[in-house]
Amino acid sequence: MSRSTDPGHFFQTDASESTRARRAAKSGNKNGDPIILQSKILNVIADPFSPTSIYIAESAGCVRKLNLETKDTKTVYRGPTAPVTSVAIGGHGGDTVFAGCWDKDIWSWNRDSRAVGQRYKGHSDFVKVIICARLEGKNCLISGGADAKIMVWDTATGERLHTLRDKTDTMMALQDLALDPEESTASELVLVSSSSDPQIRRWHISLSSWSQIYDTTQAATSQNKPARDTILEHETSVYTILFSGEDEDSDLWTASADGTAKCLSRAKGWSTEDSYTHGDYVRAVAVTSDWVITAGRDEDVKVWDRATGKLWHVYEGHYEEGYEVVSVSIDGTVRTWDLGKADLEKARIEREAKQKGEAKEEKIKLKKGLMTEEEEAELADLMDSD
Template identity: 75%
Template sequence: MSRSTDPGHFFQTDASESTRARKAAKSGNTNGNPIVLQSKILDVIPDPFSPACIYIAESAGCARNVNVESRDSKTVFKGPTAPVTSVAIGGQGGATVFAGCWDKDIWSWDRETRTPGRKYKGHSDFVKAIIFARVDGKDLLISGGADSKIIVWDIATGDRLHTLRDKTDTMMALQDLVLDPEESTDSEIVLISSSSDPHIRRWRINLTSASQILEAAPVAPLQGQPTRDTILEHETSVYRLLFSGDDEDSDLWTASADGTAKCLSRARNWTTEETYEHGDYVRAIALTTDWVITAGRDENVKVWDRVTGKLWHVYEGHYEEVTGLVVLEGDKKVVSVSIDGTIRTWGLGKADLEKARKEREEELKGVVKEEKAKSKKSLLTAEEEAELAELMDSDED
């Protein structure tokens, strides 16, 4: 006997039915010129070899290269039968595509031929994040999993060089990994990790050793006062980490389930310099010289003035949670991806944003007028309107 998967065939609360109806109505919009795929998009990174392309990780069990200008999405890296959660480009000359997967493995393919390569096995739960690094001329892959482990791999041999966990063994599922561009050198890297707890941790890694960095106290400690073991500036899970640049003044930017994105100051020992109140789980953050862009569970892409910290504009179009952001074309556009299966592109030029703001203002004015018209019309019932019409007719007589 066949079984329906249509949610309309099952018991629905009023709230869930309302949400489903809203998303169904919103799904047909063309805001952001959507490229529509057939599965949820769980991660996105820029293509280092093309300013018009991105790599995405899909729940259908593949990685994909997409040209957002030509809208070509036919370059697909296949193999996994479980969702792909993360994607990275690395290896000699960036020749390899890597993908972290729910099947606990990291898959790889030749970037040009899409031929499957080595699989990296070692995690005991979902692989959540992967990044590429190079130390003393050796290509490394670093992965973080739902098993709370960070594993450093020798890409060429597949050997595990290091396995890292919090010294208190309290670290929860890894969410993101990023390299510190200032403190990393040719012979040693400093890795920053975030997880499903609010703690941000730092790690010092070279080819022969790896260890957790204990944080200095945010202010001069009193005698006998312990140092901080972690960076603790959020209330709950930290989903994304991002450095603001490659120079010595680069700060750490974060996106959290506590509804905020933050700038953590390097000069002030990673304490909060700026806070952006997005309002719901913040899954993604991106930066340009002028803007801070945040997105997440509320489906919106918010653009903030980086100088004043004020919200400049809200781009609406996605109808499910936004999972990633990438800035392209020299800070002129931001690309957003979502579990709604769409890739959308939004302008970041001043002219683009001004046009978008005016269009939104006109749209809101139209909604207000429509609501007022409905309100006036609904003051009388059909019977009352008929009675009023009859009275008016009698007055004319």
């Protein structure tokens, strides 16, 4: 006997039915010129060799190269039979595509031939995030897993060089990794990590050793603030961390499940300089000289004026959480949004006009709702008789 998997054929709560109807309505929208893929998108990085391309980690167990201009999606790196959670480009001259996977391994392919290469085994739970780095001229890979471990690998040999663990053994599943562009050198990296707890940790890594950085608050201590082993500026999980750029002060930007994205000031011992209340879980943050862009579980991409900290515009498009900004989502779409001031102003005016139209339509519906069906029929008869 065949069994239906259509949720519409089963009992639904009002909330779940409303969510399903909303997603169905939004799935056909064309906001952001969507490129639709056949599986959920779990991670994305820019192509270091092309400003018009990105690499996507898909739940279908592959990495896909996508050209945003031509919308070509034919370059695919296959092999895993489990979802691919993260992607990075590295190796000799950037000739290798790496991917973290739910099968606990890190896969690799030759970037040009797409032939499967080295597999890196060591995590005891799925690999959540990977980044590439160089130490003393050696190409390395750094991975973070749901097993709360950070591992450093020699990409050429597949050898695991280090396994980093918090001294208190309280670190939870890794969420993101970032290299400090100001403090890292050719012989020693300064790594920053975030996890499912609110703590942000820092680490020294060399080829021969590693250590956790416990005193992160030299500047803060000089201001008579208490010392702390970790950076603690959020209330719960920190999903994304990134540095604002080598040409600036390289402050640390964060996105958290507490509903905020924050700028943590290097000069102030990684204390909060600016905070942006996106609402709901904030999954991602991006920064330009003019704008701060946040995205989260509420399905919107929000653009903030970096100078004033005020919300400038909200782009609506995805129907699952998810520069010209590129946004991706587990709804399987890739969308692009203009960040030019003229384009943003046009988009904001159009959104306000749409909201006014919807409000007017709702007002008309309310007025109609003041009469019963019998009264409306009686009024129609009177109008006809007149």
